[in-house]
Amino acid sequence: MTNTEAPARLLSERDTCTYLGMSRSFLARARMDGPRNGQTPGPPYVKLGRSVRYDLLDLDQWLRENRHGGASGG
Numbered sequence: 001m002t003n004t005e006a007p008a009r010l011l012s013e014r015d016t017c018t019y020l021g022m023s024r025s026f027l028a029r030a031r032m033d034g035p036r037n038g039q040t041p042g043p044p045y046v047k048l049g050r051s052v053r054y055d056l057l058d059l060d061q062w063l064r065e066n067r068h069g070g071a072s073g074g
Contacts, residue, residue, distance in 0.1 A: 010046065010053040019059060027052075040066055 017024050020043075030042020031052065043062040046053045 009056040011056060011059070013052050013054070016043075016054040016059065019056075020063075027054075 011019060013024055013027055016022075016027060027042060027045075031045060035041040043054060044058045046055060
């Protein structure tokens with residue numbers, strides 16, 4: 001790994017969108033606006049200079065925390 005490469009578990013915004021199946025505008029809006037009443041908060045992110053990265057472990061946790069429905073009716 002060179003100094004310019006992020007660790008494999010840190011995803012770019014584009015890769016995060018693909019992983020989550022969400023738009024870049026949702027992620028950008030969630031970063032700028034923060035949590036808002038009645039809306040799903042965005043996933044945690046890491047700011048490295050001007051770059052934004054999303055930790056794969058944080059994304060998986062965020063998905064679990066925002067899961068609804070299923071057999072438990074949650």
